[in-house]
Amino acid sequence: MALLIFFIISTLLALSVFSNKNRSINYTAASIYSLLHISLSIYAYLNLNHLNSVYYKFDSLGIILNGLLSLILIPVFWHSRYYLDRYIPDRKMKGRFISLIIILSTALSSIYFADNIVIVWVSLEITTVAVTFLIYHERYPNALEAAWKFLFISSFGIVLAFIGILLLSVKVSNAQDSSLSYTHLQAVSHLIDPLFMKAAFLLLVTGYSIKMNIFPLYPATVDAKTIAPFPVNALTSTAVLNGGFVAIFRLYSIISGTESAEWANRVLLIIGMTSLVIMSVQLFKVKRFSRMFAYSSMEHMALVIIALSLGKPGLYAAILHIMLHSLAKTGIFLHYGQIRAYYLSGWIHDSGDYMKQNGFSSLVYILGLMTATAVPPSGLFVSEYLILRALFSEGYSYIAIAIIVLLSVVMYVIFKYSMQLLYGKLPDNFQKDKAIINKYEPVSQIILFGLVFYLAYFTPDFIKELMNSIVQNLN
Numbered sequence: 001m002a003l004l005i006f007f008i009i010s011t012l013l014a015l016s017v018f019s020n021k022n023r024s025i026n027y028t029a030a031s032i033y034s035l036l037h038i039s040l041s042i043y044a045y046l047n048l049n050h051l052n053s054v055y056y057k058f059d060s061l062g063i064i065l066n067g068l069l070s071l072i073l074i075p076v077f078w079h080s081r082y083y084l085d086r087y088i089p090d091r092k093m094k095g096r097f098i099s100l101i102i103i104l105s106t107a108l109s110s111i112y113f114a115d116n117i118v119i120v121w122v123s124l125e126i127t128t129v130a131v132t133f134l135i136y137h138e139r140y141p142n143a144l145e146a147a148w149k150f151l152f153i154s155s156f157g158i159v160l161a162f163i164g165i166l167l168l169s170v171k172v173s174n175a176q177d178s179s180l181s182y183t184h185l186q187a188v189s190h191l192i193d194p195l196f197m198k199a200a201f202l203l204l205v206t207g208y209s210i211k212m213n214i215f216p217l218y219p220a221t222v223d224a225k226t227i228a229p230f231p232v233n234a235l236t237s238t239a240v241l242n243g244g245f246v247a248i249f250r251l252y253s254i255i256s257g258t259e260s261a262e263w264a265n266r267v268l269l270i271i272g273m274t275s276l277v278i279m280s281v282q283l284f285k286v287k288r289f290s291r292m293f294a295y296s297s298m299e300h301m302a303l304v305i306i307a308l309s310l311g312k313p314g315l316y317a318a319i320l321h322i323m324l325h326s327l328a329k330t331g332i333f334l335h336y337g338q339i340r341a342y343y344l345s346g347w348i349h350d351s352g353d354y355m356k357q358n359g360f361s362s363l364v365y366i367l368g369l370m371t372a373t374a375v376p377p378s379g380l381f382v383s384e385y386l387i388l389r390a391l392f393s394e395g396y397s398y399i400a401i402a403i404i405v406l407l408s409v410v411m412y413v414i415f416k417y418s419m420q421l422l423y424g425k426l427p428d429n430f431q432k433d434k435a436i437i438n439k440y441e442p443v444s445q446i447i448l449f450g451l452v453f454y455l456a457y458f459t460p461d462f463i464k465e466l467m468n469s470i471v472q473n474l475n
Contacts, residue, residue, distance in 0.1 A: 001052065001053070002040065002043050002044075002047075002052055003040075003052045003053065003056050003109075003110075003113065004053070006036065006040050006106075006109070007106060007110070009036055010033065010036065010102055010103075010105075010106040011106075013029045013032060013033050013036075013102055014099045014100075014102040014103050014106075015099070016029055017029045017030075017095040017096075017098050017099045017102075018095060018096055018099040019092055019095060019096070020092070020095035021091035021092050021094075021095065022091075022095075023091070023094070025095075026094055026095050026098045027077075027081065027098075029098060029102070030077040030080070030098050030101075030102075031077070033073075033077075033102050033105070034070070034073050034074055034077060037066075037069065037070045037073055037105065037109070038070045040066065040070075040109065041063065041066050041067040041069075041070045044058040044062065044063045044066060044113065045058075045063050045067070045462075048060065048063065048466075051115070052113065054116075054181075055114060055115060055116045055119045055181075056110075056113045056114055056115055056116075056119075057113065057115040057183070058113060059113075059115075059470075059473075060466040060467070060469040060470045060473075061112070061246065061249070061319070061466075061470050062112040062113040062246070063466060064319065064323065064463070064466050064467070064470075065112045065239075065242045065243075065246065065322075066109050066112045066113065068238075068239070068242070068323060068326045068327070069105060069108055069109065069112075069239045069242075071327075071451075072234065072235065072238055072239060072326060072327075072330050073101075073105060075234070075330065075331075075334060075444040075445075075447075075448065076101070076231050076234050076235055076330070076334075077098075077101070078444060079230070079231050079234070079334050079337060079441070079444065080097065080098065080101065080231045082337065082341070082438070082441065083229055083230060083231050083337060084097060086341060086436065087138060087229070088137070088138070093137070096133075096137075097134070097137055097229075100130050100133055100134050100137075101134070101231070101232075101235070103126070103130045104126075104127055104130040104131065104134070104235060104240075105235070105239070107123045107124075107126040107127045107130065108123075108127060108239050108240065108242075108243050110123040110126075111123045111124060111127070111243040111246055111247065112242075112243070112246055115181050115182050115183055116180055116181050116182070117165055117168070117180045117181075117182060117185065117250070117251075118165065118180055120246070120247050120250065121158070121161055121162065121165060123243075124158065124161075124208070124211060124243065124244075124247060125158050127211070127240060127243060128150075128151065128154040128155065128158065129151075131150065131224065131228075131232070131236055131240065132147050132150055132151045132154075133147075134228060134229065134232040135147040135150060135224050135227055135228045135232070137228075137229055137232070138229065142227055143227050143228075146223045146224050146226065146227040146228070147224070147227075149220050149223055149224075150220045150221070150223065150224040152220075153210055153217055153219070153220035154210050154211075154220065156207075156217075157206070157207040157208065157209065157210045157211075157217050158207060159207070160203045160204075160206050160207035161203060161204045161207030161208055161247075162207075163203050164199070164200040164201070164202075164203030164204035164207065165180070165200070165204070167196050167199055167200040167203070168180070168185065168192070168196070168197075168200045170196070171191075171192045171193055171196045171197075172184075172185065172188060172192065182250050182253065182254065185254045186253060186254050186257060186475070189254045189255065189257050189258050190257065190258055192258070194258065194259060194260050197254075197255055197258060197260050198260055198263060198264075200251075201251060201255050201260070201264055201267070202267065204247070204248075204251050205248055205251070205267070205268075205271070208244050208247045208248050209244070209271070210244075211240060211241070211243055211244030211247065212241050212244030212245055212247075212248060212301050212305070213237075213241055213244070213294070213297055213298045213301050214244075214271060214272070214275040214298065214301050214302055214305055215271050215274040215275040215278060216271075218275065218278075218298055221236075221294070221298075222282075222291065222294045222295060222298065224236065225237060225290055225291070225293070225294035225297070226288055226290050226291040226294060227290075228290075230290070230333050230334065230336050230337035230340065231333075231334070231337070233290060233293070233294075233333040233336070234329070234330045234333040234334055237293065237294065237297045237329045237330075237333055238325070238326040238327075238329050238330050239326065241297060241301055242322055242326060244301075245301070245304060245322060248305075248308075249308065252264060252268070252308060253473075253474055253475065256311060256474060256475045257475030261311070261475075265309045265310070265311060266309070267309075268305050268306070268308055268309035269306060269309040269396075269399070271305055272302045272303070272304075272305035272306035272309060273302070273306065273399065273402070273403075275298055275299075275301070275302035275305070276299060276302040276303070276306075276403065276406050277406065278298075279295045279298040279299050279302065279410070280299075280406045280409050280410055280413075282295055283295050283409075283410060283413045283414070284413055286348070286417070287347060287348055287349070288346050288347055288348065289336050289339060289340075289346055289347075289348060289351075289417070289421070290333075290336055290346050292348075292414060292417055293329070293332055293333060293336060293372075296329070296332075296372060296373075296410070296414065297325075297329055299407070299410055300321065300325045300329075300380075303321060303384065303387055303403070304318045304321050304322055304325075306387065306391070306399070306403070307321065307387045307390065310390050310391065310394050310396075311474065312471055312474055313390045313393065313394055314387060314390040314391075314394075315470065315471045315474060316386070316467055316468070316470075316471050317383055317386035317387045317389075317390055318387070319467050319470055320382070320383040320386065320455075320456070320459075320467065321380065321383035321384070321386075321387065323455060323463075324379045324380050324382075324383055324452045324455060324456055325380065327448045327449075327451050327452045327455070328368070328371045328372045328378075328379075328380060328448070328449065328452050329372065330448055331368050331371070331444070331445040331448035331449050332368045332369075332371075332372050332445075334444060334445055334448075335361070335364060335365055335368055335442065335445050338361055338438075338441055338442065339351065339354070339365070339421070341435075341436035341437075342354075342357075342358060342361075342435045342436060342437065343427075343430065343435070344431065344434060344435070348417050348420055348421070349420075349427065350427050350429065350430075351420065351421045351424065351427070352420060352421065352423075352424035352425050352426045352427055352430075353422075353423065353424065353425065353426040354421050354422050354423075355422045355423060357426070357435075358437060360439065360442065361437070361441075361442050362422055364442040364445050364446060364449075365418075365421070365422070366422070367445075367446070367449050368445060368449055369414070369415070369418050371449045371452050371453075372414075373410070373411050373414055373415070374407075375411075377453065377457075378452065378453070378456075379452040379453045379454075379455060379456025379457065380452065380456070381456075382456040382457065383456065384407070388400045388403065388404070391403070
């Protein structure tokens with residue numbers, strides 16, 4: 001019932017601002033939605049492991065990720081004000097932007113709490129449509145190309161996932177109950193033909209890979225993040241990736257209790273390592289900061305998938321890494337909005353001398369850079385250490401060493417481009433009089449980066465309990 005009320009109110013709020021031209025109404029709706037979302041997260045935690053309907057359940061993973069989204073939405077809506085005031089003169093388009101953010105966030109909450117494989121599939125398709133329109137929000141040719149590419153490849157992935165669902169439904173229908181809830185699928189997983197289970201797993205993981213920004217359908221996601229507005233990237237590089245993880249993890253929780261578990265682990269390990277290798281190579285070719293950060297997200301999601309491939313030994317580290325990455329990457333993309341506003345460009349070659357020109361913001365960028373690249377004492381260093389330790393303890397020493405080498409390459413390239421921003425020569429086309437500086441804008445990023453450190457080193461007991469519950473419930 002609570003989720004139904006949440007969906008109804010969210011829909012009404014989205015409709016109320018979709019064509020609205022009043023700035024105050026838009027931001028009032030955004031504030032109400034943020035409070036509504038926080039209320040849902042609190043209610044879900046107070047009703048842990050309770051079914052909210054036939055299709056939804058408040059489990060530990062959903063509570064953690066929805067809580068993260070509630071937290072992320074606050075700075076995203078706040079910085080959306082800067083984005084809309086600077087780049088979107090059409091007042092009606094401002095309302096549509098807020099409306100689409102509400103629709104996207106509501107669909108993500110549906111994914112997090114869904115206990116039905118079809119509901120997850122439908123909700124992921126809603127995120128595809130919402131993100132497509134958000135990519136094209138500024139209405140220029142490159143945005144149109146990126147939006148259509150994202151829509152086409154996402155739709156292709158959704159079709160593959162649908163075929164996988166059909167395979168599962170055919171086999172489950174032969175059992176006593178044909179329910180497609182994850183709870184039921186886990187209970188009857190041993191009755192499903194291993195060949196059909198493997199085929200469904202491959203199709204679903206391949207189809208959902210675009211949502212998690214991993215191999216093989218990652219290109220459209222990277223292109224989308226290169227072009228999309230920075231508040232949109234703050235969500236698509238965090239909450240949307242988390243939605244992709246939920247879709248894959250729920251499926252993994254089904255197959256992990258069957259004789260195909262070891263096979264599934266190898267598949268995930270191959271996908272993770274392939275993603276890591278590809279992004280390490282592609283990173284050398286980037287020319288925009290947004291694309292560099294998009295590949296950085298691919299790196300972190302690859303590490304999460306590798307940790308998941310270890311089963312229980314790596315799951316705690318995977319969940320912790322997702323939490324910390326969500327906060328870190330939100331801060332990074334919000335800061336990218338400040339870089340773009342200062343240099344009037346997102347291209348790396350159009351930046352330079354940031355340390356001298358904008359000292360306070362440059363220090364915040366360095367803090368974010370160290371946080372996102374897991375330089376000690378970054379909180380992400382803790383989760384990466386736990387992932388590597390799990391690999392060594394499970395006998396994957398060669399994989400762990402390869403990952404260390406690849407992460408070193410990634411760190412080198414990102415620091416190389418960042419040095420151009422911080423200390424490189426100021427470009428000739430730089431217009432000091434048009435540069436936009438807001439001394440209060442970096443405050444949200446400082447808080448986000450501080451939370452990454454806090455949650456890694458001083459994890460609250462209730463979050464530890466939720467994370468341990470996820471590990472214990474995995475077959």
